[in-house]
Amino acid sequence: MPVCAPPPLAEEIPMPEQTIRSRAALGGHPLHPMMIHFPVAALFGLVASDLGYLLSGDPFWARASLWLAGVGAFGGWLASIAGLVDLFSVRRIRRLVTGWCHAILAVMMLSLASLNWLQRYLAAEQILPWGLYLSLLTALLIVLAAWLGGRLVYEHAVGVDVEG
Template sequence: MALDSKSSEHSGGDGALVDPIASHPHFHRTESRIAVAGHPIHAMLVAFPIALAMSTLGADALYWWTGDPFWARAALWASGGAFLMGVAAGISGTVELLMVRGIRIRAASWTHFVLAVMLLSILGANWGFRLTGYEQAVLPWGILLSCFAAVFTGMTGWHGGKLVFDYHLGTAPIGKD
């Protein structure tokens, strides 16, 4: 069977597939543009919402186990911190996504973006729900939202890590030009 002209654009002369990103040198420019002294801000900020989302789940579990209101109050603060720091990390990540063509062109970047927006929605709902009464909010809905947040944190973080480790997206260039 002969290759049509459209499929031959994406294959080499020997019929092997050619990566369309590899064929465009400007798509290899994936270094961070939002950085302080070469350190990407998004990468620095994401640790906080990850840790705080997991801390919220831990505090909810400890409240459920002990009944101590301290843990419900700790979960309120942790969920608020997770949401607010997540917004800050999301803003810097969105700017990177939109400014850097080599990041924007990859479908995996958009998967990470969509998961992160979904995670921010869950974190915001979790915090907002607790603002009406943090002790009453824990069981059952607060801990359920915390479980969803933990799952989405894992999925979002896994995809973000894949972008960094597999594609070197949003990192600083190696060496000096």
């Protein structure tokens, strides 16, 4: 028995018989999963910068929060366009309850993120308490939407190329 043998695999997720191709793709690569990383990182960073402002009161954190909220909200809406193209143009995705739940959660999350940015834009120093609450709720909705997005990829093979 080899010394460096990999551990036995746990239960593998069965791959669907047929994949669902993305219509919003570049060179065969779906755009939506490529575009969500910066907005997600910005909105999680927003929670951290809000906590930095809460703990220190330093206006730097208020300015950082304004920028992170803006990048997260506007970048998220741009990424959602690619997701909506797939949802509305691919019949097999429209038939998935998981796809609709993912989309509805994402719209709710982006609406909260946009409200959060607007509140900060109009009154930059007014982060506490509502800005922090909106940031935390947005982060929770991101986690739920990401879980559903993962289910779309791993259980329904949305945007997966198993032929290549």
